Structure formats: structure tokens, C-alpha cells
Amino acid sequence: MTPSSLSLKPALDAIGHAMDQRFDRLLPVPPDSRARLFEAMRHAAIGGGKRMRPLLVVAACDLFHVDRERALRVALAIECIHVYSLIHDDMPCMDDDDMRRGKPTVHKAFDEATAVLAGDSLHALAFEILAHEATHEDPFARVELVTALAVASGPSGMAGGQMMDLVSGDELYDLNGVTRLQQLKTGALIGFCLEAGAIMGRIGEAQRTSLRGYARDLGLAFQIADDLLDVEGSAEAAGKAVGKDEAAGKATFVSLLGVERARTQASMLIDQAIAHLASFGPEADLLRAIARFAIERDR
Amino acid sequence: MTPSSLSLKPALDAIGHAMDQRFDRLLPVPPDSRARLFEAMRHAAIGGGKRMRPLLVVAACDLFHVDRERALRVALAIECIHVYSLIHDDMPCMDDDDMRRGKPTVHKAFDEATAVLAGDSLHALAFEILAHEATHEDPFARVELVTALAVASGPSGMAGGQMMDLVSGDELYDLNGVTRLQQLKTGALIGFCLEAGAIMGRIGEAQRTSLRGYARDLGLAFQIADDLLDVEGSAEAAGKAVGKDEAAGKATFVSLLGVERARTQASMLIDQAIAHLASFGPEADLLRAIARFAIERDR
Numbered sequence: 001m002t003p004s005s006l007s008l009k010p011a012l013d014a015i016g017h018a019m020d021q022r023f024d025r026l027l028p029v030p031p032d033s034r035a036r037l038f039e040a041m042r043h044a045a046i047g048g049g050k051r052m053r054p055l056l057v058v059a060a061c062d063l064f065h066v067d068r069e070r071a072l073r074v075a076l077a078i079e080c081i082h083v084y085s086l087i088h089d090d091m092p093c094m095d096d097d098d099m100r101r102g103k104p105t106v107h108k109a110f111d112e113a114t115a116v117l118a119g120d121s122l123h124a125l126a127f128e129i130l131a132h133e134a135t136h137e138d139p140f141a142r143v144e145l146v147t148a149l150a151v152a153s154g155p156s157g158m159a160g161g162q163m164m165d166l167v168s169g170d171e172l173y174d175l176n177g178v179t180r181l182q183q184l185k186t187g188a189l190i191g192f193c194l195e196a197g198a199i200m201g202r203i204g205e206a207q208r209t210s211l212r213g214y215a216r217d218l219g220l221a222f223q224i225a226d227d228l229l230d231v232e233g234s235a236e237a238a239g240k241a242v243g244k245d246e247a248a249g250k251a252t253f254v255s256l257l258g259v260e261r262a263r264t265q266a267s268m269l270i271d272q273a274i275a276h277l278a279s280f281g282p283e284a285d286l287l288r289a290i291a292r293f294a295i296e297r298d299r
Numbered sequence: 300m301t302p303s304s305l306s307l308k309p310a311l312d313a314i315g316h317a318m319d320q321r322f323d324r325l326l327p328v329p330p331d332s333r334a335r336l337f338e339a340m341r342h343a344a345i346g347g348g349k350r351m352r353p354l355l356v357v358a359a360c361d362l363f364h365v366d367r368e369r370a371l372r373v374a375l376a377i378e379c380i381h382v383y384s385l386i387h388d389d390m391p392c393m394d395d396d397d398m399r400r401g402k403p404t405v406h407k408a409f410d411e412a413t414a415v416l417a418g419d420s421l422h423a424l425a426f427e428i429l430a431h432e433a434t435h436e437d438p439f440a441r442v443e444l445v446t447a448l449a450v451a452s453g454p455s456g457m458a459g460g461q462m463m464d465l466v467s468g469d470e471l472y473d474l475n476g477v478t479r480l481q482q483l484k485t486g487a488l489i490g491f492c493l494e495a496g497a498i499m500g501r502i503g504e505a506q507r508t509s510l511r512g513y514a515r516d517l518g519l520a521f522q523i524a525d526d527l528l529d530v531e532g533s534a535e536a537a538g539k540a541v542g543k544d545e546a547a548g549k550a551t552f553v554s555l556l557g558v559e560r561a562r563t564q565a566s567m568l569i570d571q572a573i574a575h576l577a578s579f580g581p582e583a584d585l586l587r588a589i590a591r592f593a594i595e596r597d598r
Binding site for chain 2 (some may be wrong): 034041072084091094111113116132142143146166168172
């Protein structure tokens, strides 16, 4: 374990615990025939994952002294979206993965129909959480959060990126194409995590630019690290199947740049991401630690 | 054609045209590899369906003199949710339908992965539309719309009802069970349509009770009519396969009550629904006509 991942461990453990606790409260199994739906959501949402996106939300909210309970509501909403996307993405008609976060995927542990509905349900819950007055007393902040998350997760964001990924066989994309794909598929939601801090803190447009820069660079570095993990990592460390991109003939940062240049590029992006935080003091240390962790997690 | 469906025809034609026009503007096909995603959404959303839910939204908004353009935005949002649910529901792992609204379903015309993503994309777009300031100048109204739609479409509403439906083989439910299932699966969204009128008009709790009563009775009558259509109708009239509930051994209003009692029950519910509108004048005539149409469409 490297020094920065060591220093991040307490924060990751704390956010993991906070998310598990809140998912447990959000998803009580009802005493009727919807039980299976809630059990499937619990299976996917509780007790797994690095919780990087929730941690980013909390770290961004900390910059502007946002109440922790409120920050955790936004973190829960983004994790609802992330988990729904994993459930759908793992389905046989999509990535066809049997394992996720070290457990059977939802369509394996339950069935495909339940996987569709569990994803759809978490999707709706994300917006219900954001729109609730407990998230922010100012309804302007709440509609801004709803808009930002809908854009980041919809066809101009995550879902659009997943579509680009679906049609990406036969090395369709060059470096620009892969960058664009990843900015939509994973970058948009990471961007939301930082934007959410600014919205919750009611911070003006001008001050948001540096956070957007941080999010953009972090998102790409994160994806390059993911591509490296897919090539070099073990299934055990990744918690899912590896080597799938190469098998599918998909262009990735690693296939386009090679391992060494990809690693250098990720490292450069992290330096850039941290440089965007120069105007912040120690209150941005968690964001800095997350950035360093992003490219170390595969080692 | 009966008198009431005749009188409703201009309104149905007008809302159909308005929805098609707005979906066309909402979903321009982008000049990149997301094109297929937008084409799939257009395939499902444009040029089909009775547009009953959008018409209900407009009729409910008319009660409170809501600006028509704004009412149509809410109508578009609810139709996004309805269309997404049809796309996912038609998939092989769910209802496995090849035809919808007289056209091949999305997973047949495109593929299953595209169907998952097209549904997910329309889901996100619904909330983006509601949260936009063009929908209502008061952000309180917008967050109220978001909350109401998320609850109506999520695990305590439509998705929960779909789950109940999935596990409903072997005549699992009695009349109470089927009523509860349908109140979640289709009733919750119909309830939202009426609630949306009250939210858009900034109408207090007290005045909403009669609209809720109307929505509840209409929703059940609508479902009974659907069950009758499944037993008696032709695939051509329904625009989809019929006789599926019986084949799947699912309890329906018709299997529990028989055709004649089901028809009587639907008729009684429509009388009740219209009675809930007694405090309204001619401004509720469209809601009255919709109610009568709901049980005549299968003849």
C-alpha cells in the first residue's frame, strides 16, 4: 500500500460505512411481492465498491463547508445512479459480466427482469433524494442538482457514452474518440460530483472553473488507470472480469498509447488535476489525496 | 365510433401532434456514434400511442388555467417515463413483445442493449425537462414535480408494480392483490398526471383530494378495459399481442370477475371518477370525456 492510498483509507472506510448505512435505511424490504426488487437493489448497493464518487461529493462539499448530512444525501444519489448503471451494464445484452464487486451480478443472483427493474428503481430514487428538502433548504439548489445529474447521466452524458462504447468494436475510435467516449461514459458523472459541491455551497460560476478542470483531468486519469487494470490487473483485485476490452477489439487508452505512455499520461493528468486546486488551502487535501489514489489503486 | 370518443378525437389528435413535434425537437440525432441511441428513442417516442397520459396532464392543467406550453412540457416528461417503461417492459427478459404501437419494439428494430440505454436515456430526460425553469417559474413547483414523478415511477410506484406483475404467475393475487398491483403499475403514473395539474396551478392540498379520487377510479377502470382488450380485442386494435395474461396464468380483473362483471365494474368506476369532478364546471369536460373514452376504446 502506497502512502497516499494509506492516508485515504480512513476516508474510504468512513464513506463506505456511511453509504451502506444510508442504503440500508433507503431500501427496507417491504412485506409484499416487491421484496425481490428491494433485495436486488440491496444486493447491488450495499457492501461493495470503492465509493469513489460519494467520496468526491463529500470532498467537494467540504471545500464550501456544506453540512455533512446533506453532502451524504447527494453522495447517496450519485451512488444510486452509479449502481443502476452497473446493474444494467452487467446484463448479458450489454457487457455480460457475472461478477461485480466480488459478488455475482444482479441478473446472476436474481434474474434479468429483476436487474432491469432494480436499475430503473435506483435511477428514480436518485432524483427523489435530490429533490427532497432535506438535501438543501433552497429549492433552486435542488432543481440545479436534479438538472446537473439528469444531464450527466442521460444521453448527453453517461448513457450516451455507453452507447458510444457499445458500437466501439473494430478499433473504431482514435485517441480523440476514446477521450470523448470516456468523458461522457465516466467523466460526466465525476464532473457532477464536483459540481454538486459548488451547487450545495451556492458557489458562483467563476469559482466553478477550477473544479471542472480538476474533474475533467481526474476522470480521464481514472479511466486510463481502469484500462491499465483491465490489461495488467487480476480479476481478484478488480472484483470483476479483466481483459475484456482487448478481447472485444475495443480501442482503449492503453491499446492506443501502450502501457508505458498511458501510465505517464495518467500521472501527468493527476499533476494537472491537483494544479487546478492551487487556489484552495488544506480544505482541498482530500481532493488531492483522491487524485493521487486514482492512479495508484491498480498497483 | 361512439359519441364520446368522437368528441375526444380532436383533442387526441392535437396532443399526438404536439408530443411528436416536441419529441422531434428533444431528440435531434447527433452526428456521432450516439446516433443509434437517439434513433431508437425517436422510434419508440414519435408517431404512436394514444397519448392518454399527456392528454390527462393538459386536461388537469386546464382546470387551473396553466399556460399550455408549460403544461405540454410536463406532458412530455410523463410520456418520456411511459415510453421508457414500455421499451424496458417489451424486452425478452420482461414481457418479450415483438410489436408495440403497431411497430417492431425497440429491441427488435435495434437490439437489446440499445433498448436498455434508450429507456435509461428517456428516464433521465424526463427529470431534466421537469427541473428546467421553462416548466415553471417557481422552483418549489419544479422540485414538487420531480418528487412526485420519481415516487410515481420508482419502486413505490410503477417499477414496484412491474415487479409485482413479474412474480404474479399461478394466480398469485386475489382481487385486492390485483388492485394493489395495478394501482402501482399504472395507477401511480395516472395519479401523477392529475397531481401535476394541481402542482402547476399551485393548488392547495384540500382541492387535490377530488383529483386523486378521479385518478384512482380512472386508473382502475383503464386497467380493467385493458384486461378486457387482452381477452376480447384483436392484436390489430391493441397494436400489440393479446391473450398474454391468460397464457401466463396471471390473475387479472377479468379472470377474477369474469367479462360481464368486469365491464360493469369499469362502468361504475367511470361514473365514480366523473362524480369526483362535481365541483368543477365546463373546464373539467375534457377530463369527463377522457373518463368515458377510457372504457370505450376496446369496442
